[in-house]
Amino acid sequence: MTDKKSEQQLIAVHDDAVRDFERIQSALRDERLQNLQDRRFYSIAGAQWEGPLGDQFENKPKFEVNKIHLAVIRIINEYRNNRVDVEFVSKDGSGSDKFADACASLLRADEQDSCAEEAYDNGFEEAVGGGFGAWRLRNTYEDEEDDENDHQRIIIEPIFDADSSVFFDLDAKRQDKSDAKRCYVISSMTVEDYKDTYDDDPATWPKSIHQKQFDWHTQDLVYVCEHYRIEDVPETIHIFQGLDGTEKRVKDSDFENDESLKETLAATGFRQIRERKIKRKRVHKYILSGAKILEDCGIIAGRNIPIVPVYGKRWFVDSVERCMGHVRLSKDAQRLKNMQLSKLGEISALSSIEKPIFTPEQISSHQNMWADDNIENYPYLLINPLIDGNGNTTAVGPVAYTKAPDIPAAMAALLQLTEQDMQDLLGNQQAGEQLMPNVSGKAVELIQGKLDMQTFIYISNFAKAKKRTGEIWLSMAKDIYVEPGRKMKGVGAQSQVSQIQLNKPIAGEDGEINYENDFDSADMDVSVSVGPSSESKRQSTVQKLTGMMNITQDPETLQILSSMAMMNMDGEGVSDVRDYFRKKLLRQGAIKPTNEEAQELAQEQQNTPQDPNDLFLRASAEQAAAAAKKSQADTLLAVAKSKESEAKTVETLAGVDIAHRDQILKTVQALGDHAQSGGEMPQQSPAQAVSDRPL
Secondary structure, three states: OOOOOOHHHHHHHHHHHHHHHHHHHHHHHHHHHHHHHHHHHHHHHHHHHHHHHHHHHHOOOOOOOHHHHHHHHHHHHHHHHHEEEEEEEOOOOOHHHHHHHHHHHHHHHHHHHOHHHHHHHHHHHHHHHHHHHEEEEEEEOOOOOOOOOEEEEEEEOOOOOOHHHHEEOOOOOOOOOOOOEEEEEEEEEHHHHHHHHOOOOOOOOOOOOOOOOHHOOOOEEEEEEEEEEEEEEEEEEEEEEEOOOOOOEHHHHHHHHHHHHHHHOOOOEEEEEEEEEEEEEEEEEEEEEOOEEEEEEEEEEEOOOEEEEEOEEEEEEOEEEEEEEHHHHHHHHHHHHHHHHHHHHHHHHHHHOOEEOOHHHOOOOOOHHHHOOHHHOOOOOOOOEEEOOOEEEEEOOOOEEEOOOOOHHHHEEEEEHHHHHHHHHHHOOHHOOOOOOOOHHHHHHHHHHHHHHHHHHHHHHHHHHHHHHHHHHHHHHHHHHOOOOEEEEEEEOOOEEEEEEEEEEEEEOOEEEEOOOOHHHOOOOEEEEEOOHHHHHHHHHHHHHHHHHHHHHOOOHHHHHHHHHHHOOOOOOHHHHHHHHHHHHHOOOOOOOOHHHHHHHHHHHOOOOHHHHHHHHHHHHHHHHHHHHHHHHHHHHHHHHHHHHHHHHHEEEEEEHHHHHHHHHHHHHHHHHHEEEEEEEEEEEEHHHHHHHOO
16 A cells, blocks of 8 residues: 655655654653663673672672573563463454454464564563563565565564664553554664665664663664554545345445446445545554655555554553563662672682781791692791890791681671562562472462462563554454455464465355455454463363373263373374374364364265165164154044044934924924814824933
8 A cells, every 4th residue: 555745745754753753752761761771680791780880899799690580581481381362253243253263363374474473572571571572563475586476464573672662652541552643663774784775875863762881892773763653534434225225335445446336336226325424544654764764655554553562560650651570679689689799709709718927037038838838738838937136036936817807797687688588579489489398289389370470460461462463463454365265374273274265255045145254344353362382281181181081981981081182192293193083083073173174074974985784774764764654644544533423423413402302392382282172182102202202
């Protein structure tokens, strides 16, 4: 992306950048200088005597017993054993889990290809030692030597001496600097490299934070500055609605890139229903020297300044950002210990034995014998007696003896106090590293956990920096990873390599064509997880699995546990064995397959010939099921016929009741007619009497 400025605009940008940088550097100079001194204090031999203390011990022994270095290394090792991993989560929590895993795999692949661990390790070490570290993200061509390959990848690079070379604008208050509008990154070059790169006379950038006056030799360097500036660009979002009610958002830039887009939307039934004015952020990058802008890099990928800061401990006091690492509070105790040990060494070196003191007359003609005694080891030594004026001997032995100075009692007590103070300030790491007899493993874990809590703030602040890394990476990926059908390498959480295809067309459930791994529609949140490294996780998993095998007797469970233990084994030549047991667990349904593994399993099921016994048993089962269905149908038919017979019987009985009622009415009518005529009743036959009785 390019948005070049005119010559006059570049001059104005340079002047404004120089003024802004000098204001930032002046406000942070004292604090950042302390960060630099802290890093030198624990990492450079002789740096613990820099300053006025070294001047007082000029021409005297200056010993260093650097205990701070070991404390810093312990924290660094703790971090390297508990790597921080970036995870992506869809904002609405629906339908994007697969794409979130793909994003995480692509980020791990970019980290692996660009050796990002070097950047992370350097940033964390500078944050722990001095209080401030940083790294950068940058897009570059996937293959620099192939002029036909326009594909780009994102790389993560270290920034060295971040405390004296990385500055954000003073209005940025967030720890991850997501609210920063400007950023300056200073890098050093030799004079020859500067001339070869820019073909210009050296004009160094004004950098005033350094500690070179105590070094024996310094290079002739030129400083250049990377300047990142956030620009707000007004933009209109056009909202179109389709025939089915779906909405589509189109930016002005989309119309500029595709002149036929408006006609295409109209032809497919979309009509504009509203507009929305927004301000879109973009990042402009410049390369500056002390005299001018060396290069206008234009608009870079992403919507964020691609510089990630990491802090040891951080706070604001008097509206100034302040930070420090694990060194600063222990520097005075370390200096005091060095001073005491140096003085003690000086005292012990003054005299190893008592030396006799003679007059010149006593040692005359015997001085060579005394001088060579420590070499020749004579059985005895001779001196001349002292003779008074009368010729009498007045003294035979030495006049006196030299004596080594006594160690002051206060120094011995102060040495013990200094040692205890350093242990308290540095976290008393010795207590957790020693293996004590007759102490349970649970107690050791509690001790180690207590020590970890003393240094957890560094891991926590580093996790915030990794989260910011994921946000910047995702923003850049939306601009870079846009080629339809592009196949890229992905790295899983267990270091397994996979292939990811961008904008892969797939058929949806409703028959419409959707696109998988489409960064243009990526709407993700970034989270981080802190835990042991992959190697430590595997070792712990194997131990837990082997322990669980002792408490179960189920053969199937034992088989699954043993397969999982083998799958997590580390060692030379065991990768094929791990793959075998993973496939075994996949076929057992014990673990969830990836997309590629699911396709392989489906292909295997299609290509595998069926067992004749399975076919026979399946046919027998189908025959038995058919017979059962026929028997059920016959039963239902018999029940239906029974119901039909019952219905006919009810109908017959109903007819009988109606006939009986009609017969009674006829009989009553006949009796009435006979009474009126005075005749006798007609006689009923026995059969009629029986048939006329009510049922």
